[in-house]
Structure formats: structure tokens, C-alpha cells
Amino acid sequence: MESPQERRERRRAEKRQAIRNAAVRIALDQGLEAATVEAISAAADISPRTFFNYFASKEEALAPVPLWTPEEFIELLSARPADEPAFQSLKVVARALAQRLRPVMADLKPFMELRNRYPELAAKARAADETKLLESLLGAVRSRPGVTGALHARLLVVATFGAAVSAVQESVAGGGPVEELIEEAFTLLENGFRLS
Template identity: 45%
Template sequence: MAAVRLALASGPGEVTVDAISTAADIAPRTFFNYFSSKEEALTPDSNWTAQELLDLFNAQPADESPLRSLRGVARQIADSYAPSPEELELWQRHPELLTLAQPEDEEEIFPALIDAVTERLGDDSPHPIYPSLLVTSVFGAMHCAARASWSVPGKTVEDLVDEALDLLERGL
């Protein structure tokens, strides 16, 4: 949070790793144990690994549709996408920071879940691209819902994820 507070006070371009480290009362070396750059400290972090998401998917009932199972996963992780008030203010003031955000193992997350959906469907997949389309659509809906929660009063990320997935399930 030290990085976010500093960026709010002086702008992201003025923040340095040394300043963040000093504000957080840690050594710069310790900072790099947690972040690869100051930008990473200022951007959203999903906190979920490919294996954790795969475990959540596989914990859903095996006879359930993949969409229903992915909805279950989305419900479990939705709250982790809710920013603190300080983060929200920073990202609203500096939306360019959001373009830097990408889960560390995003390149592993989608293929792992696509493979799990493919396996769950077996020969019942309606189309060869269905598993990929389903996974990316669900995560796209979650992303849209998370961003919408910043400007839709009275709705939590979980509420909006549920509403977005309702729209998706009905075929938009």
C-alpha cells in the first residue's frame, strides 16, 4: 500500500523503488522479493495461480456444465478483484496503470482451464473452439464486472460477476 499512497501523493512517474521501500520500512532488496518493478506494485494482482484455479474448477461437481463450474470458480475469487479505496482512486486517476496489469501466470491459467473444460466435455463439445471461447468469455466477464464495480454504487464485484455471467449464460 505504500506504493499506492506515494503514487496518489506525487503521481506514478515520481515514485521510485527506494521511496516505496523507505515508506514501507523495508530494504529495496526486500521489495524485489515481492515485486519485479514499481509498476507491478501499482497494478492489480489477481493472487491466483493456474493450479489454484484449476483446483477450484476440479472441485466443482463433475456432472455440472463447464459454464456452471466456471461460475462457481468466479464466485469464489470475485472478492479478490475488489480494490481498496486507495487503489481505486489511483486507477481512476491513472487508468494507464491498468494496461500494465497481467497475472504472472496468465499464459498458464487459460490453457490449464481450457484443457480442464475440454476434458470435462469429452466428445460433447459443441465446437472445437468452445472450451477456449468459454474460458476466455468467463474471464472477460469477470474483468468487466470488476471494473464496473468501481462505478456502480451498491454492487459488489461478486454481484456484478454473477450478473455478467447471467448475461453470458443467456447468450448476451
């Protein structure tokens, strides 16, 4: 049974998602310029003041819910054996991230369509997300066995997310189970993309 606090948090998350959905619907149907705070608020049946209780800007409302946080990534990585090589640990982390992403991929389609139509929106969000994410993860990866320095850590983090997202996209396109695709992606990375 839900506690009062859990119920409040669930309702807040539902309202936040309803506002996001309204923002994306307006932007896709009427254009990005039409997705003003006032229009989004009216479509979500809230006041503009209430909008700002949930989001700092319309751009934030037009971004999909993050499927993981830097803290979750670090927690997954920290749960791996301390003496396990970084590459192996990150393969396990990528598998967990991909398994979380695969079932909700359909919910992300409107957001992906929006970012395809308005690349400037995607570039701005991606730059902010990547900077925040990378900076918080590099220290955790750098301390893993086998990591030779900052560049190596950065490449491992980027490769991990690239492998997870690529495996999910391939799985959604009918390429097979995401777990097998993660294995294939990491095998390719480990072999330096050599096919023979």
C-alpha cells in the same frame, strides 16, 4: 495457534502489503515517476535491497494482490462433478471467485484509481496476467463436458471472469447481492444477451 512458519508467512505477507501500499500512495500523491524503488523503500522503512526480496520491480509492487491463482481456479473447477456441463461448472466457479472478491473491493480502490490514472500500467499488468492465466486454464476448461474446442474454452474462461467481476462491481454499486448478480450474468450469457 500459529506455527512459527505460519507466523513468518503472515509477517511476510503483511510486509509485502505495506510495501505495496507505500508504492501506491507515492504514485497517487506524487505521480508514477516519483514511485521509484528508493522512494518506495524509504516510505516502507526498508532498504532497496530488501524491496527486491519482495518484488522484482516497482510495477510489480504497484499491482494489487491477486485474489485467486490459476491453481485455485483449476482446483475449484476440478471439484465439480466430472459429468457436469462446463457452463454450469464455471457458474459455480464464478460465484466462488465473486464471493472472495466482494469483501476486499474497498481495499482495491487505490489500485483501481492508480490504473485509471495510468492506463499504460494497467495494460502491461493485464496483458501479462491474462496470458499467464488463460494458458493455464484453457486445458482444464477444454476437458470439461460440452466444450467443443479451443475457442469455446477461451470464450468460457473470459466470460466467467467477466461475469464475476461485473457482478462484484454491480454489487458494490448497490445493485444487490453478488450471488444473485452472478445468476443474472450467467443467465444473460446463456441466452446470448437476448432480453426477450
